[in-house]
Amino acid sequence: MAELKGLAGARERWVSTGGIELCVAELGDPTRPTVVLVHGYPDSKEVWSQVAERLADRFHVVLYDVRGHGRSTAPTPLRGGFTLEKLTDDFLAVADAVSPDEPVHLVGHDWGSVQSWEFATVRRTEGRIASFTSMSGPSLDHFGHWIKKRMARPTPRRVGQLLGQGAKSWYVYMLHTPVLPELAWRGPLGKRWPKILERMEKVPAGDYPTPSLPSDAAHGAWLYRDNVRARLSRPRADAYAHVPVQLVLPLGDIFLSERLYDELELWAPGLVRRTLPAKHWVPRTRPDQLSAWISEFVLANEEREAGVPAQRTKATGKHAERFGGQLVLVTGAGSGIGRATAFAFAEAGARVVAVDRDTESAARTAEMAQLIGAPQAWAETVDVADEQAMEKLAEKVAAEYGIVDVLVNNAGIGLSGSFFDTTPEDWKKVLDVNLWGVIHGCRLFGKQMAERGQGGHIVNTASAAAFQPSKALPAYSTSKAAVLMLSECLRAELAGQGIGVSAICPGLVNTNITATARFAGVDAEEEKRRQKKSSRLYGLRNYPPEKVADAILTAVVRNQAVVPVTPEARGAHLMSRFTPKALRAVARLEPPL
Amino acid sequence: MTPAVVRELSAELRGFREVQSLAYECAEAVAAQLKPGVTEREAARMQREWLRERGVRDWFHLPFAWFGDRTAFAGFRIPLQFFPTNRKLEAGMPFILDMAPVYKGCTADIGYSGSLGPNPVQDKLLADLEAHRELIVREVRERRSLREIYEDVDRLMVRQGYANRHRAYPFGVIAHKVDRVKERRISPTLFGFGTQSLKGLASDAVHGHRDGWSPLWSPYKFSDHPPQPGLWAVEPHLGFRGTGAKFEEILVVTDSKDPEQSAFWLDDDLPHVRRWAEGI
Numbered sequence: 001m002a003e004l005k006g007l008a009g010a011r012e013r014w015v016s017t018g019g020i021e022l023c024v025a026e027l028g029d030p031t032r033p034t035v036v037l038v039h040g041y042p043d044s045k046e047v048w049s050q051v052a053e054r055l056a057d058r059f060h061v062v063l064y065d066v067r068g069h070g071r072s073t074a075p076t077p078l079r080g081g082f083t084l085e086k087l088t089d090d091f092l093a094v095a096d097a098v099s100p101d102e103p104v105h106l107v108g109h110d111w112g113s114v115q116s117w118e119f120a121t122v123r124r125t126e127g128r129i130a131s132f133t134s135m136s137g138p139s140l141d142h143f144g145h146w147i148k149k150r151m152a153r154p155t156p157r158r159v160g161q162l163l164g165q166g167a168k169s170w171y172v173y174m175l176h177t178p179v180l181p182e183l184a185w186r187g188p189l190g191k192r193w194p195k196i197l198e199r200m201e202k203v204p205a206g207d208y209p210t211p212s213l214p215s216d217a218a219h220g221a222w223l224y225r226d227n228v229r230a231r232l233s234r235p236r237a238d239a240y241a242h243v244p245v246q247l248v249l250p251l252g253d254i255f256l257s258e259r260l261y262d263e264l265e266l267w268a269p270g271l272v273r274r275t276l277p278a279k280h281w282v283p284r285t286r287p288d289q290l291s292a293w294i295s296e297f298v299l300a301n302e303e304r305e306a307g308v309p310a311q312r313t314k315a316t317g318k319h320a321e322r323f324g325g326q327l328v329l330v331t332g333a334g335s336g337i338g339r340a341t342a343f344a345f346a347e348a349g350a351r352v353v354a355v356d357r358d359t360e361s362a363a364r365t366a367e368m369a370q371l372i373g374a375p376q377a378w379a380e381t382v383d384v385a386d387e388q389a390m391e392k393l394a395e396k397v398a399a400e401y402g403i404v405d406v407l408v409n410n411a412g413i414g415l416s417g418s419f420f421d422t423t424p425e426d427w428k429k430v431l432d433v434n435l436w437g438v439i440h441g442c443r444l445f446g447k448q449m450a451e452r453g454q455g456g457h458i459v460n461t462a463s464a465a466a467f468q469p470s471k472a473l474p475a476y477s478t479s480k481a482a483v484l485m486l487s488e489c490l491r492a493e494l495a496g497q498g499i500g501v502s503a504i505c506p507g508l509v510n511t512n513i514t515a516t517a518r519f520a521g522v523d524a525e526e527e528k529r530r531q532k533k534s535s536r537l538y539g540l541r542n543y544p545p546e547k548v549a550d551a552i553l554t555a556v557v558r559n560q561a562v563v564p565v566t567p568e569a570r571g572a573h574l575m576s577r578f579t580p581k582a583l584r585a586v587a588r589l590e591p592p593l
Numbered sequence: 594m595t596p597a598v599v600r601e602l603s604a605e606l607r608g609f610r611e612v613q614s615l616a617y618e619c620a621e622a623v624a625a626q627l628k629p630g631v632t633e634r635e636a637a638r639m640q641r642e643w644l645r646e647r648g649v650r651d652w653f654h655l656p657f658a659w660f661g662d663r664t665a666f667a668g669f670r671i672p673l674q675f676f677p678t679n680r681k682l683e684a685g686m687p688f689i690l691d692m693a694p695v696y697k698g699c700t701a702d703i704g705y706s707g708s709l710g711p712n713p714v715q716d717k718l719l720a721d722l723e724a725h726r727e728l729i730v731r732e733v734r735e736r737r738s739l740r741e742i743y744e745d746v747d748r749l750m751v752r753q754g755y756a757n758r759h760r761a762y763p764f765g766v767i768a769h770k771v772d773r774v775k776e777r778r779i780s781p782t783l784f785g786f787g788t789q790s791l792k793g794l795a796s797d798a799v800h801g802h803r804d805g806w807s808p809l810w811s812p813y814k815f816s817d818h819p820p821q822p823g824l825w826a827v828e829p830h831l832g833f834r835g836t837g838a839k840f841e842e843i844l845v846v847t848d849s850k851d852p853e854q855s856a857f858w859l860d861d862d863l864p865h866v867r868r869w870a871e872g873i
Contacts, residue, residue: 368754368833539812
């Protein structure tokens with residue numbers, strides 16, 4: 001079937017309701033829990049094709065073209081044919097047809113979410129919906145109350161929020177002009193829309209949007225005209241959700257402000273929040289992440305209904321809504337900053353791959369990570385300097401655990417001593433781990449991320465020594481400066497693909513890097529003494545690796561480029577920009593060892 | 594762990610053991626009464642009253658209670674933060690009860706860790722404390738310097754993935770000496786510490802200073818000496834992301850030549866030891 005392109009293997013049926021014929025597609029085993037995907041504007045059900053495909057092996061997936069869109073017929077006359085009440089009739093008809101006995105799990109994007117909010121808050125759907133996942137589409141009633149509240153007591157912040165959302169809603173005003181939008185969509189806009197989506201929204205080119213776009217968009221204008229003014233001026237006072245709600249919030253949405261959802265917990269108790277660094281069309285740009293979150297939410301609610309007690313430790317970390325369920329790989333995760341970072345991600349609910357050359361400590365990290373909230377955690381024994389081992393690791397991770405969402409290239413070793421005492425072997429060793437380890441990580445896992453095309457983040461642990469020269473650390477500083485520059489270059493290259501790169505410059509942190517550091521040009525006994533002495537000094541400084549881990553998570557959330565962490569690192573970073581001479585004077589000092 | 598050695602304890606040691614097990618009994622009794630909504634202050638008062646009813650009149654220090662992330666001393670900067678607060682206990686929260694009663698002139702100093710309902714993280718911490726109890730007595734028998742043992746405990750904690758939280762105690766001590774205390778009619782306390790005990794500790798500190806040892810077992814230079822015979826209240830305290838666990842009990846150090854006799858735990862019949870034996 002040509003029309004079902006992108007929905008391979010879908011079974012098609014027609015549901016009639018109030019004189020309209022709705023085109024419904026089904027995938028997956030009908031005995032499984034039913035998930036109904038509702039599309040937005042200007043879209044048709046094919047917007048969900050990639051998500052549906054990923055959900056089909058676990059659920060009974062149902063998609064339908066909203067009236068007037070895709071292959072469903074349009075009401076006549078159009079005016080008054082798109083009210084939320086009629087859309088609710090459509091939904092109930094579809095739900096009754098595909099899952100007459102069991103309630104369905106509802107997922108809506110954009111206008112699909114706007115109408116789903118209506119379904120999830122009106123009385124007559126009670127018992128027909130098991131859960132609701134909303135993305136990029138607020139309830140018009142909640143929106144109306146949001147505006148009223150801000151108009152009633154316009155503090156500067158509230159006025160700012162009103163103006164911000166007001167500016168983002170420009171297209172809503174346009175759609176209220178008569179005839180012109182239809183002409184534009186059926187004319188030049190409809191022709192150019194795929195290119196606009198590709199350029200502005202980074203929606204991958206391909207078989208979407210479908211050829212029905214001009215008429216979808218022209219009919220769909222009545223969604224706005226029939227509902228927006230009516231609901232925003234007289235929002236329902238009882239728009240409380242009677243089902244569990246999960247909100248997926250794309251942070252880069254140019255049509256909707258995140259502030260709209262600030263008080264959503266009042267309307268939807270027990271709301272589960274997720275945030276995603278992406279633009280508006282997440283069903284096209286982030287299908288992996290969406291299907292993972294939808295599956296998790298649906299299964300959790302199915303289990304709750306069945307009376308199965310929650311088995312997993314609840315992730316309580318600060319950034320749980322951002323990292324929940326994501327796959328994070330940390331190298332050097334057996335100790336110090338790497339271990340603390342793995343734990344911080346675990347606390348945020350991420351799945352963790354702990355890589356270290358020491359098997360036992362990597363296993364320990366993985367074990368503890370599961371105790372504090374990681375749904376899954378694995379340990380891998382790999383020396384990051386070993387190219388072949390890293391290649392094998394990348395293959396294994398992709399095959400068994402999935403594509404890495406956040407990569408933390410953290411493994412590193414210390415080397416101190418004068419330049420002339422540093423042997424070529426010393427150089428090779430420190431560059432192999434500190435620089436080549438990062439290169440291999442970026443090359444292999446970064447490539448997987450880029451090929452998947454659904455964003456991601458790379459964190460490289462550089463050092464304050466990357467901009468603070470020192471006569472005691474020539475090789476170490478060189479390796480770290482290289483990591484810093486590599487991160488900056490890679491950041492530029494990957495920016496267009498939604499992959500962020502951050503360089504972390506910790507400074508003096510109390511980890512065992514001092515106890516294992518090599519001191520060039522001294523005998524074994526003196527090396528031991530210096531290791532002990534430097535460990536004690538770092539111990540006195542006592543800056544905990546946990547704080548560096550927090551800085552790493554924040555850097556990923558905010559997509560920061562260079563993050564000096566300790567006060568001395570921040571000071572050195574400032575000095576390197578404004579008073580480099582002073583920094584060079586510091587470089588000449590003998591460290592107190 | 595070492596097999597329970599049946600020892601002929603001197604009458605004096607028996608006194609110490611009696612008060613230590615009394616204190617642990619108190620901890621278990623109070624822990625059994627804890628329920629959601631109980632505050633740290635109330636838990637501390639329950640311990641105080643339980644022990645007063647059983648004849649305790651003086652304290653090395655008054656009972657402490659820490660709930661939730663206060664078990665890991667999260668954000669502790671000044672010693673006043675050790676004192677019980679109005680924090681309420683909630684389901685699943687870890688707690689630590691710490692008390693040091695003086696009974697018939699003998700001092701005990703104990704720490705009891707538990708949680709209100711299951712807490713897998715604290716269970717793990719408690720299980721991992723076993724290795725520390727073994728390490729400490731083994732290295733004391735080897736007559737290693739206290740500072741070195743401290744650093745070894747530190748290293749073990751780091752390997753296990755934990756933070757050293759006894760570092761937060763005054764002087765960062767992992768242990769301190771306890772001794773007999775004279776029974777007086779009144780027993781005033783100063784910042785929660787019994788004045789008689791403080792006097793004993795101060796006099797130890799003065800004498801020790803002359804002879805090159807200290808009654809405080811710390812990571813600093815003044816602890817760079819072999820274990821001094823006497824009774825040491827040892828309290829390794831592990832912290833892991835807002836959850837803490839410790840035990841505290843008396844280690845007897847003697848000047849015997851026999852390694853087994855040169856250092857041993859005063860009592861092996863304690864809640865945390867029983868817990869390890871049962872393999873929980």
